[in-house]
Amino acid sequence: MAKVYYDQNIQEEVLRGKKIAVVGYGSQGHAHAQNLRDNGFNVVIGLREGRSWKQAVEDGFEVKSVKAASEEADVIMILLPDELQTKVYKEEIEPGLRAGKALVFAHGFNIHFTQIIPPADVDVFMVAPKGPGHLVRRTFVEGAGVPALIAVYQDVSGEAKDLAFAYAKAIGAARAGVLETTFQEETETDLFGEQAVLCGGLTSLIKAGFETLTEAGYQPEVAYFECLHEMKLIVDLIYEGGLKNMRYSISDTAQWGDFVSGPRVVNEETKQRMGEVLADIQEGKFAKSWILENQANRPMFNAINARERKHPIEVVGEELRELMPFVKSQQKQKEVVANA
């Protein structure tokens, strides 16, 4: 089994004297910055003027332009949207990179797909939390953490790996477990996971179930509860104790249906398609399409996004969640955090 590192296996002293620039104050940025600060680390935020800037100031941080923050920092954590990193890096980060500094990422995309080519005299490593930024903060406050992967791309100081572990511990990830990987493995598995299973696979499965029921004449409200709302309840059981825990909790009728019908829906053909998705990621085809889509101002992204928002499952869901104050209040809380 791969070695998993926890708080007691990691020394954070190597990071103590360093100035850390957290560039970006969005989902990941606000969480890293606040967790680092709570653990006594020296943080400066690098941003452009705008919503995040105001928020970071309100949260009591020292906020500077990306250029100024990168210039004064020893460790620069890039938490900008992946598709904007190349430009901001070229214009504002690279000029302030001096020998011995460390450049850090939370996802390997731009390094692995050669959109950012760092100079040879800086450390380059990754600390990639395996969870949304808002949970990186929320679980930290609760005394827990979100697990993370670390990887070293370039080790000039001889300390890159120690720094990566220390950073992971400093944001609370070593409470949950830290695993070593490579930029290639993190990038390819992260993209595959979100495309085939977590985001793409899941939304397509939910929609296909909802459409099958409503097209057969069942009420959309019933289909919504069945295919979307209950998903969280089932996934919580899987998260807590694996598939067997969920199967223990459901009826034997449901379990028999799981065994005989699940593999009819997600079958060998689905796996073959997953293989194609993975191959597109490995060959850089997906990366190229996403880079070009952004250069073209996202015509497809925006068109699909607008269409998806009008899907009947979103319309009926909106109405039903209005009537479930507990779901709504969670959503409200999240909006507060998202605006935070």
Ligand code: NDP
């Ligand atoms: P967000 O979109 O949530 O936040 C981006 C931040 O960058 C905002 O604060 C935004 O500020 C700022 N920003 C945007 N453009 C510029 C600019 N030109 N100059 C300065 N600041 C700018 O990003 P995420 O936190 O989602 O992603 C950050 C990284 O973390 C990515 O590499 C991603 O792959 C990785 N990651 C993300 C996860 C997640 O949970 N979202 C999970 C694991 C990894 P403004 O308010 O001004 O727009």
Ligand code: MG
């Ligand atoms: Mg991910």
Ligand code: MG
């Ligand atoms: Mg990702």
